[in-house]
Amino acid sequence: MSIFRHGYVAGPILGLLWALVIATATAVVFSFATGGAFRPGGIGAGLLGAGLGALAVLWPRLAGPVGLGLGALMSLTPLAPVVTGPDIAATPALLAGGVMGAATGWPIAAMMAGCHSGALTRHEFEASVIRFLTGFGYIFFTAIVAIPFYVMVMTSLKNQSELIQNPLDFSIDLSKGWDLFRSYSELFGQFNFGSYLWTSFLVSVLTVFITLLFAVPGAYAVARLRFAGRAAISRSILLIYMVPMIVLALPIYIAFSMLGLRNSIFGIVMIYPVTTIPVALYMLQGYFRGLPAEIEEAGLMDGLSRLKVIWQITLPLSMPALASVSLYVFMIAWNEFLLAFMLLDDPSKFTLTRGIAALNSSEIPRQHLMAGSVIATVPIMALFLGLERFMTKGLTAGSVKG
Amino acid sequence: MTAQTPRSGSAPLGQSAETSRPAPTPPKGRNPLERREARLAWGLLLPTVTAVTLVVVLPLLAIFWISVKPVGLADLRPPVPVVSEDLRGRPEAVGDAATLRYRLRNSSQDQVISGVLLTDTLPKGLEIGDLDPRCVLDGREMTCDLGDFEGGYRETIEIPVIIGQAFADAGMELPDSPPGLTGRASNVLTSGSFTFENFARIFDGAEFWGVLWVTLVYTVFGTIGALLFGLFAALLLDKSFRGQGVLRGLYLFPYVAPVIAVAFTWIILFDPFSGSANALLIQMGVTDEAINFFGQRPLALIMVILFEVWRYFPLSFLFILARMQSIDTDMYEAADMDGASPFQQFWYLSMPQLLGILSVLFLLRFIWTFNKFDDIFLLTGGNAGTRTLTVNVYEQAFAVSNIGAGAAVAVVIFACLLVFSFLFFRFISQEEGL
Amino acid sequence: MASIELKGVEKWFGEVQVIKGVDLAIEEGEFVIFVGPSGCGKSTLLRMIAGLEGTSRGQIMVGDRDATAEPPSKRGLAMVFQSYALYPHMSVAENMGFSLKAAGVKPAERQRQVAEAARALRLEEYLDRRPRDLSGGQRQRVAIGRSIVREPTAFLFDEPLSNLDASLRVEMRYEIAKLHQTLKSTMIYVTHDQIEAMTLADRIVVLSAGKIAQVGTPKELYEHPANLFVAQFIGSPKMNVLPCRTGRGEWQLEGGRGGVFAGADEAVTLGIRPEHIEMLPEGQGACDGTVDLLEYLGADTNVIVDCGGALGKVTVRVIGGTDLQPGDRVGLGFEPSRMHFFDSDEQSVGAG
Amino acid sequence: MASIELKGVEKWFGEVQVIKGVDLAIEEGEFVIFVGPSGCGKSTLLRMIAGLEGTSRGQIMVGDRDATAEPPSKRGLAMVFQSYALYPHMSVAENMGFSLKAAGVKPAERQRQVAEAARALRLEEYLDRRPRDLSGGQRQRVAIGRSIVREPTAFLFDEPLSNLDASLRVEMRYEIAKLHQTLKSTMIYVTHDQIEAMTLADRIVVLSAGKIAQVGTPKELYEHPANLFVAQFIGSPKMNVLPCRTGRGEWQLEGGRGGVFAGADEAVTLGIRPEHIEMLPEGQGACDGTVDLLEYLGADTNVIVDCGGALGKVTVRVIGGTDLQPGDRVGLGFEPSRMHFFDSDEQSVGAG
Amino acid sequence: ESLRFWTTEEQPERLAAQQELAAEFEAASGHTVEVIPVTESDLGTRATAAYAAGDLPDVIYHTLQYALPWVDAGILDIDAATDVIENLGGDSFAPGALAMAELEGGGYASVPVDGWTQMIIYRKDLFEEAGLEAPTSFDAVRAAIEALHNPPEMYGFVAATKVDENFMSQVLEHVFLANGVSPVGPDGAQPLDEAATTEVLEFYKAIAEASPPGELYWDQSRSLYFSGDAAMIIWSPFILDELAGLRDSNPPTINDDPTSPELASKTGIVTNFSGPSNPEGAAWADIRYFGITNDASTDAAMEFVEFSMNEGYTKTLSIAPEGKFPVRRGTAENPSEFSEEWAKLPMGVDRKKPMSELYDQAMIDEIVGGLDVAQRWGVEDGQLALASKMINSQAINRVVRQYIDGQVDAPAAVQAMNDELAAIQ
Ligand SMILES: Nc1ncnc2c1ncn2[C@@H]1O[C@H](COP(=O)(O)OP(=O)(O)OP(=O)(O)O)[C@@H](O)[C@H]1O
């Protein structure tokens, strides 16, 4: 262990590892961007990285520029850090090498900041390793999250033959103009997605309202009022929250079939809130508990009845929580798939998720499927990014559920 | 202003009121204010409790009921006798012969309907020929006692008729008065017949244990994976820097996006023929031939687990992050003063502090992953060795149309769930984390 | 006629008895303070009076009526909370007028009353602000203003000053005292700060573990504590407590000297306040000791004298500075009329 | 050789300057206390010394070396936090031994040192407990014990007693004083409680808005405050401040009487502590006033006298009780040697 | 009345065509028809569920495999179907198609609409280059694989291996039929003949080994063939338009021009396929039917079916003429009316061309002729219902897959199939 705790060992080793990470990342990025053949060159990248790592310990300022130059130069030799296929021109190859070298050089210098070539203290060594892991973590997580999203969006803008010809080519042919969005216009034109979008929205909003209508008084009672059975109720909420939907879906399906509620928006609006009420109860009661009781007591002292206190004091104060809960419930309702899938057969009543499920069939080209996915994802993402604070709070408050 | 009540004042403590009550006991019942509060509480809870009972508790009971009944999907429809009536023979004028035909059947293929009774008002202006021996005519009212219909039974009763003037005047058509048909049948759902065949069946097949095993593997690895990735991500985002909010939003994408959208994205991304992942791997020389990620035996399960990890790491990450940010920074400063290195701080300070939330999260996520249905259903449909218990419920109940067996699997799931919740409550009451 | 009266009031939380039978009559216009150590039940008792907690046993009379079963809104009392409990989503004016609004008073009338209260509390400038934009002292004033507007039968205060810093606390204490002088309403005030209690109260109720330890004016409590608990609780620095023996009209410190004892019963403890001890040369006074530590306070100096053995450390207040040094030997003279004697049940058996 | 020395130290948070150039030399073994109102930068300064905050400008010397750029772990200082910052998941022994463990000291040796510190702090019985099972005072002792184990160059305390209740605070104050007597290490202690500062410090540093207002022994600060800020900050109840005029060797209260003025420069304010005012019949002393309120404290009574006009309210401390009643007219006599005069820049221009 | 009509033809273009038909019907009769697309693989589940719920649609457009099972399940109204056929005249229908839907006790399960035969599609150009004979038999296919299989550039075959896809059932049945093996006989279930079944299994394993790995069904077969990476696939005639570059959403990608008919010109087809134990071979056909359900507004539903089979029949066929061969050849007045009309219908989606322009007549004859000789398990023996249940259980698919994966050997596989099939009654 202690052998690693020397600048001249730690630098090259971290450099090597980092270079491999960067080379892979660069290759993936270039492949996706151009559709061309790029792959990480293990030996070239390793050598470059180890060298830059050593440099970062000795002359940290040089690591970046040297990385840029050397990376580009090496890309012309067999020891290229990012190996390119035969059909790739020299310029992109040079570019890839340079980018790779630069993205190795500067960061490794930053990682090794404060380290010298000799023996390192535990703090210095660990700080470098942590910086390395941090860099790796950002690249890794960003990649695994962004790639699927990118693929989803890009696929929706291509057509089947382009996709089959080169599944890596996600470059967009802007000359197609509006034709790029052909899948979307077809979805809205021929597949009725406008109406699905509306249905989903309507169902989600109604679900939010009904959920709050039930959950607010219930949560308040559980959070604030003292009565026999409070603990039991509080636990049942969590327990119910844990009952798997598929277990309930079966009898609900039967009951709905018998009552003729299948295939009706009314049935869906009836059933969604019940799946969200436990969540909302759980979240709201947590929030209500956190509200200072004294403010409500002040209301009582000011001559209000309990119900008026809830209406005039607790609710205005709970706005942020109500927003979080609403958003979270909206998200659940918007993303709900199982019930919609089981209960809706009639395309005129499809929700968005059900509509997408219907796209996954026989001969409908997959760009339509992806366009549908984008249509379902974008509103919820927009909401999410716009109201991130509430959303995050909502998520943390209520949801271990998925 | 200065008056003192006789009881209090400077009287020594020993003489105060309760000396007359040697061992004070709590009063029975609740005081009026508490009663008022309890009434209000139940009033507020009533709608919710009713709704939840209707849609959660009743279905759960129903599941138990159904699981011991021999029901298929088709049996949900109670058997009824069905009749249709028409006039055959294309009569054209008064005096033409025709046949009045009643086609009868039992809507069920296997249940008996007993005491079937056909009643009909025959139209005016028809001269009735030979009646079926089981029928009697009273004026224009015909009643036929048809006895019992076996399952799948069908028959046709034909009555020869001669067209009369009145009928011809009415346009030669049968009036819009459908014949009545009644009978008694028992409904499997409500009848007293029970069977353990459903359970016997699911426990019998070697398949069940495979499914259970897959479920456990999926749950354990999915949960642990999501937890570890979440921990790593939380560590990354535990410092504030510019763009932290954006990154956090981005990292939550897998969880927030509709499952159906991301599942299909994965399917397309990992498609063996035109998926980008395969193209990339081939290009990088990792593999020569396309890999069928979601269609090969152990790989499909691994992929499904990876999907689960990918989709739910944001959640663990949020929780862990929240917990981390609530750890007193003073503690880390104290550790700084104590000379602990970053890894020492992580290992000796952060980890023990996070252990609570990690275990709570593990239990909760374990339960939820165990319950997961959509993901696998969408990704593989339970094929290639990825069938879990929940997918099995669907499979049994809908694909095989055996509701009883589906319910039996659901009961098994529910039993597991109870065990887990018991653990959970045992644990969470100690770990006042969440 | 008592404004508020408690009759054998008890409070049980499940099996735990928190208030153990309290009888107390509070006169119209009186300023009564509940003091006691943390957890003794002060807040609980106040909240029972307010109606925020139910009463397990006993009766609470407000004016002439039995209010035991009445909800808070019916009792006509006003309460000022430790956290102020202002409505964060309302302006100061709305906060103050809220109770009137709840009672259905017309806006014009409401505004008039709010303006009046605001003037009395010097809050006119802040009427449009939200509570979060106010300083601690201003919030406290708004909380009081909110109560005043209702013209309640009595004001209840639950540690209203404990969230303020020292100098602000002194200031607000003065204002509350003035307020009582002006309004002349009944006030019940909870605190665990005995200085507040001493300076503000007409009568102090000392609570100990859910029971009343003593009720009396500040002076009575200071000069004639009924028991050791009250004696040590009231006064700062704390009263010194020394083991002693009595007999034959004399008292004798364990390991020290003694004097004339006029008390009726036998005493085992002697209490003497730091301000009633005189520094004497070694060998004089009730006992000898070594100076352990000097606490220079500017106006006074607390000299901590270690008397050794059973007597332990004795705090002596010396006005102004002192020339003593740690390690010096001194004798301690107790002012005879200021000594307190307590029996083995910790009850007072008369002063020296 | 100074144990710790600050040279022109500044701290900027972005554009805001929080510490505005502090020079201070702390001697080996000295007990130095930083006091000042909330937000004046006491904690920040202490944390800069500890290395928990970077230094924007200036130098911090620890012993002989320049420690400005050193991380906390290198400076060899120990810190006791306001929140104690104990590791909640470790036992008392582990808490105390953690710094040794981080430094790689063997378990046996670690245990020995922890046992030693525990003995000194009377914590032996609690070594196996978790912090949450300890009382506030015990936690405080563990936090101190954790520091002692490291044998640091100096101890830094950030308001260590502010989370304790009044009586425990008095007790722990005594223990810290004893600790300093025993260890004789350098200690830097932050508090906003001036009583703590007065009773504990060898030297007090009064900070005001990021600058040193005065450094001196408690006695110096009490008797010779360098400016109005220190004069009002030190001492309880607060010094009375009255507008005055000086000239021709005389001082004259606005709307009152006057006396001989020995100061050099012209003064516009006169400061006199409540304990240095004498109650006289009306017409005598420096000014007259009406008794506004009596604050009976048992040992003393604070009499608040309204002198009207520009003079306003004056607090007078009367030892023991008093017969005065609100509304009585009195004269106030100021002890000549105890008067403080301040110029229009609020700087002291000499005592009366 | 308003009718609900479930159709498995759910591509937007085809849906639109059906809606047009519905509109025409509405104009003619006053009954409205709601066209509801249902994914073919869901159809069984959906119908059962709807039956249970009592909300069956009025008319369902379904494949042969459901016809008899649905009668058993009480979904289909045989009287209505029989009446429709009687009204239209039974002799105007192709007898084979009618026979497949005929019930034991007389009457018909549902009304045949159209049909197609399954084809082996192969690269004529490559076969000629390598001097291979057309893949009409097991041996010919094996020989071709031997010569052409060269992964990943060229796969010899693309076999169906995705167990839960109907496609695999179809292909397997075709191969079993080719070798004369059937799980049903005149007296109901009969054990599979071990020797002949082993030949089938070995053959299937051979083509599976010449296929890419993974779970394959129609989608991959088509993609690979279109990209020029497969020498042979089994597909339905529905491929004929895309193959000729008439459909943008699934273009041939063998060259850069997605509209080129080049691949079509290089393609040959075989419908009649033979195994060693059955030298005559067999073709496999699927017939589609209109089923009138028991919940239907019977009269209106009958009117709709009659309309679609009579005035609207050409329109019905025009939805996808390449895969919809007329089973009703004409009316009483003009017995070949519909056959003639059909031949003129243009196929394609984004571009339209009649079949005769793209494929030579011999090939068209081969395609259409298949329908007359086509077989299905149990048709000759009157055991179609049982055979359909066996197919729907997917037991054969599963066992074959296990055999391909090397989890069981041939005798065990035959044994397992026999066991599982015997359990189905
Ligand atoms: N809701 C409750 N359930 C159970 N016990 C309670 C409850 N509320 C208070 N107690 C207990 O009653 C006792 C008295 O509490 P109370 O708040 O009245 O004390 P206090 O004298 O106001 O103390 P402090 O000065 O700390 O505010 C405490 O021991 C407390 O633990």
Ligand SMILES: Nc1ncnc2c1ncn2[C@@H]1O[C@H](COP(=O)(O)OP(=O)(O)OP(=O)(O)O)[C@@H](O)[C@H]1O
């Ligand atoms: N990280 C920071 N960023 C910006 N301003 C800060 C930061 N930390 C402290 N300050 C500001 O610096 C000033 C001094 O803060 P500091 O905590 O040192 O005060 P203090 O004297 O210790 O007060 P207290 O007695 O309330 O603890 C305050 O105005 C505070 O708002």
Ligand SMILES: [Mg+2]
């Ligand atoms: Mg309290």
Ligand SMILES: [Mg+2]
């Ligand atoms: Mg501070």
